[in-house]
Amino acid sequence: MSVTLERPEVGTAAPDFSLPDVYGKRWSWREFQGKRVLLFMWASW
Amino acid sequence: MLSVALDVGGAEKPRGFAEEFGVTFPTLVDASGLLFRLYGFTAVPNGVYVDEAGIIRFQLFTGFSIDREDIVAQLEMLLATPTGTVPAAPTVGQQPFEIEVMLEQAAAHRDNPHAQLGLAEAYLQEGESAHAADAFTRALDLDGESASAAFGLGTSLYQLGQTTEALASWRRALRLEPDNFIIRKQIWRVEHPEKFYPTIDYDWQQVKLAEEKAAEGRA
Numbered sequence: 694m695s696v697t698l699e700r701p702e703v704g705t706a707a708p709d710f711s712l713p714d715v716y717g718k719r720w721s722w723r724e725f726q727g728k729r730v731l732l733f734m735w736a737s738w
Numbered sequence: 739m740l741s742v743a744l745d746v747g748g749a750e751k752p753r754g755f756a757e758e759f760g761v762t763f764p765t766l767v768d769a770s771g772l773l774f775r776l777y778g779f780t781a782v783p784n785g786v787y788v789d790e791a792g793i794i795r796f797q798l799f800t801g802f803s804i805d806r807e808d809i810v811a812q813l814e815m816l817l818a819t820p821t822g823t824v825p826a827a828p829t830v831g832q833q834p835f836e837i838e839v840m841l842e843q844a845a846a847h848r849d850n851p852h853a854q855l856g857l858a859e860a861y862l863q864e865g866e867s868a869h870a871a872d873a874f875t876r877a878l879d880l881d882g883e884s885a886s887a888a889f890g891l892g893t894s895l896y897q898l899g900q901t902t903e904a905l906a907s908w909r910r911a912l913r914l915e916p917d918n919f920i921i922r923k924q925i926w927r928v929e930h931p932e933k934f935y936p937t938i939d940y941d942w943q944q945v946k947l948a949e950e951k952a953a954e955g956r957a
Contacts, residue, residue: 700777700779701794702794703797705793710772710773710776712742712766712768712863715743715765715766725788726792728790729788732742732786734784734786735782736920736923737752
């Protein structure tokens with residue numbers, strides 16, 4: 694059985710998350726509130 | 739600009755890329771695949787543009803590139819649009835990780851696979867691979883259909899050096915989500931490292947994908 698993933702739609706709020714950066718410093722999505730953000734998701738492979 | 743690398747191997751490789759290109763924006767590492775659960779994508783590269791009110795104004799999954807003129811034009815148009823006084827919407831999704839909070843939630847909701855998954859992801863991001871593996875296992879016991887739990891368990895085991903078990907768990911995740919190209923590529927990266935370093939062999943990937951899809955179609 695395949696799991697259906699729910700994708701947030703254009704016009705809705707971006708989901709909140711928190712992740713460490715490449716140096717171990719933790720960032721929260723909330724820190725970018727009030728700014729325009731281009732979120733780029735990639736992989737080194 | 740915020741860059742997130744979906745790399746189960748940890749920060750080392752993406753850090754190399756970020757330093758090589760001298761980027762001026764934060765480069766985050768998502769070892770547990772949190773973002774592909776939150777955003778529901780199955781491959782990279784992806785781009786999401788969010789305005790100052792926290793609202794998604796543009797998103798493109800798979801094939802996002804700033805070398806594509808149509809994408810750049812669309813983003814420029816959005817950037818030129820004054821946003822005025824749109825009230826900030828309440829954010830949804832995952833709350834900021836704190837292991838203590840996640841531990842409390844996981845203890846209070848022992849039968850809730852999401853609580854166990856949240857704790858597991860927090861452990862994985864803190865580099866606590868053994869604790870992460872335990873919590874992912876609990877999540878998977880509670881919800882055997884969770885590709886996120888199976889993928890996370892595989893990543894934890896990989897970080898613990900248990901490569902055979904890691905591959906088995908990633909394969910379980912792929913069976914649950916056969917269209918997830920990220921899971922598939924992680925398996926390839928470990929099984930065929932020569933196809934990824936020093937350069938990535940995209941032609942090989944196309945052939946391999948066709949072979950595997952054909953085999954899965956017959957199964």
